[in-house]
Amino acid sequence: xxxxxxxxxxxxxxxxxxxxxxxxxxxxxxxxxxxxxxxxxxxxxxxxxxxxxxxxxxxxxxxxxxxxxxxxxxxxxxxxxxxxxxxxxxxxxxxxxxxxxxxxxxxxxxxxxxxxxxxxxxxxxxxxxxx
Amino acid sequence: xxxxxxxxxxxxxxxxxxxxxxxxxxxxxxxxxxxxxxxxxxxxxxxxxxxxxxxxxxxxxxxxxxxxxxxxxxxxxxxxxxxxxxxxxxxxxxxxxxxxxxxxxxxxxxxxxxxxxxxxxxxxxxxxxxxxxxxxxxxxxxxxxxxxxxxxxxxxxxxxxxxxxxxxxxxxxxxxxxxxxxxxxxxxxxxxxxxxxxxxxxxxxxxxxxxxxxxxxxxxxxxxxxxxxxxxxxxxxxxxxxxxxxxxxxxxxxxxxxxxxxxxxxxxxxxxxxxxxxxxxxxxxxxxxxxxxxxxxxxxxxxxxxxxxxxxxx
Numbered sequence: 001x002x003x004x005x006x007x008x009x010x011x012x013x014x015x016x017x018x019x020x021x022x023x024x025x026x027x028x029x030x031x032x033x034x035x036x037x038x039x040x041x042x043x044x045x046x047x048x049x050x051x052x053x054x055x056x057x058x059x060x061x062x063x064x065x066x067x068x069x070x071x072x073x074x075x076x077x078x079x080x081x082x083x084x085x086x087x088x089x090x091x092x093x094x095x096x097x098x099x100x101x102x103x104x105x106x107x108x109x110x111x112x113x114x115x116x117x118x119x120x121x122x123x124x125x126x127x128x129x130x131x
Numbered sequence: 132x133x134x135x136x137x138x139x140x141x142x143x144x145x146x147x148x149x150x151x152x153x154x155x156x157x158x159x160x161x162x163x164x165x166x167x168x169x170x171x172x173x174x175x176x177x178x179x180x181x182x183x184x185x186x187x188x189x190x191x192x193x194x195x196x197x198x199x200x201x202x203x204x205x206x207x208x209x210x211x212x213x214x215x216x217x218x219x220x221x222x223x224x225x226x227x228x229x230x231x232x233x234x235x236x237x238x239x240x241x242x243x244x245x246x247x248x249x250x251x252x253x254x255x256x257x258x259x260x261x262x263x264x265x266x267x268x269x270x271x272x273x274x275x276x277x278x279x280x281x282x283x284x285x286x287x288x289x290x291x292x293x294x295x296x297x298x299x300x301x302x303x304x305x306x307x308x309x310x311x312x313x314x315x316x317x318x319x320x321x322x323x324x325x326x327x328x329x330x331x332x333x334x335x336x337x338x339x340x341x342x343x344x345x346x347x348x349x350x351x352x353x354x355x356x357x358x359x360x361x362x363x364x365x366x367x368x369x370x371x372x373x374x375x376x377x378x379x380x381x382x383x384x385x386x387x388x389x390x391x392x393x394x395x396x397x398x399x400x401x402x403x404x405x406x407x408x409x410x411x412x413x414x415x416x417x418x419x420x421x422x423x424x425x426x427x428x429x430x431x432x433x434x435x436x437x438x439x440x441x442x443x444x445x
Binding site for chain 2: 068069073074080082084085092096
């Protein structure tokens with residue numbers, strides 16, 4: 001995300017992302033907590049290694065901060081974003097937070113299949129190792 | 132059942148004569164009596180209900196008791212939510228759905244079947260011969276849970292709670308969403324004035340976009356940046372999709388209070404996405420009727436308390 005430096009002039013140049021990121025959304029994340037999936041969640045036939053614990057922990061931290069969850073709220077790999085109370089605005093910010101923290105770009109198609117913290121962490125691990 | 136109406140800050144400048152002129156031609160094929168009867172019926176299916184959930188502070192036992200009023204499969208769906216406020220909103224949202232359908236269509240509560248499309252759009256499975264395209268939409272954020280229903284045209288509702296971003300400036304927050312806004316909308320937002328006014332402006336565009344995608348049964352993946360809203364001081368709100376004006380859609384914005392906005396989107400059933408369209412069995416609605424339905428000006432929401440809703444379920 002382009003940094004918005006405090007500017008004395010009133011001109012607000014529209015921030016342009018360095019990499020074009022299409023709109024992303026997590027499967028099942030809706031403001032009114034309706035499970036809005038964009039398409040059927042694809043069956044995963046490939047064997048995917050479980051995400052690294054550090055990644056899961058970092059994702060948990062980012063999500064806890066974004067959603068301002070009370071101290072002691074249990075957030076683990078199995079936590080679904082909808083259940084944690086993420087609405088559509090939160091979704092966008094969480095993805096951006098993950099992109100910034102891990103220096104990755106999340107494609108819309110990948111983001112669609114993320115429903116839990118574990119899903120996000122696995123995706124991040126894959127993207128990071130592919131860099 | 133008493134209910135109080137809220138007053139919304141703005142009234143849309145929808146021309147009343149449009150409705151009257153459409154009525155004239157509809158009278159050609161039906162007797163005046165039949166038309167009036169049908170209009171009376173259909174107006175009963177057009178609802179705008181709101182609940183201020185902040186006013187409801189149930190004990191855990193009271194909450195459980197309220198949850199048992201819902202069909203069994205709804206209860207784990209509510210219990211999943213980690214935060215109490217989310218559980219409250221989820222419960223009230225479902226109560227509203229069952230109450231509205233019962234109230235509007237007269238179906239006994241235990242016979243009501245609400246299903247969801249693959250995208251998660253709730254719809255009434257019970258077949259209704261008179262109004263096969265009856266549909267509804269719920270939304271909740273902050274203190275409010277709301278529901279809107281329509282007998283003939285599609286309806287979408289979205290409620291936004293405007294809250295100051297916690298760890299960033301208003302502009303930084305809004306900038307996260309540039310890819311969901313068109314250039315025109317972005318320009319309107321950044322020239323709105325103070326950061327608070329910009330935030331407010333952004334929330335209005337977001338609220339309208341959500342109402343539309345929810346009305347057609349899609350999600351954020353629809354591509355919110357394909358939607359561009361135009362308005363005259365937030366009345367006469369119109370939509371362009373991929374640069375083309377969506378002539379069969381109308382939009383309204385309401386200010387519920389200082390922190391909350393609500394939007395209503397109404398439009399043609401043909402614009403529903405496939406998975407949602409499939410839930411309307413062979414709908415044949417006359418263009419005139421549909422046009423009339425979409426053009427009917429929005430009125431104030433009706434406020435219910437949770438206690439009133441719960442009484443309805445007894």
